Amino acid sequence: MGAALYSVKVLRDRGVAFHVVVPVDDLGLTNKDAKTVKQIVGFDSDHVYLLSDAKKKVLEGNTELHNALTYSNNIWIPIALDSYGATYIAQNFIDAKSSGRKQFLQVFSRRIAESLEAELHEDCTCHVSAGIYPFSECKVTSRKEREPLAQIKASKGGVKG
Known part of the structure; x- marks a missing residue:
């Protein structure tokens, strides 16, 4: 894990926002159904972003859902969350229909674009x-x-x- 901590330090020192698209094991939301979990595009250190965020003028995300978020960590998730970036749920993109994939990509690209404006x-x-x-x-x-x-x-x- 020492390499991961060093990676986060280098990214933060250089102002880099690290975004990653990965399969997230055991993704869940306490007190929410599986349908809502399938709507998750990704999450950062404060917000969860849903497919429905693609329709909103301003990408805000949901802090309430972030507090209910559960998942199994891998090496990439903490690096993304600690370096101003976000983790995007690969299985939700793969499992989505055409319209869902389009919404996923809209939210994904808007979140990345916002991280470039810092x-x-x-x-x-x-x-x-x-x-x-x-x-x-x-x-x-x-x-x-x-x-x-x-x-x-x-x-x-x-x-x-």
């Missing part, structure tokens, strides 16, 4: 190599997720321009 703050140090070649070494010290554009438009009554 505002990074870095601490950089300048160095010199061989006495004449300058280079900088940077480490991400914080990451702030930006508010989705659709949400900004809705709260301000549209964008003028």
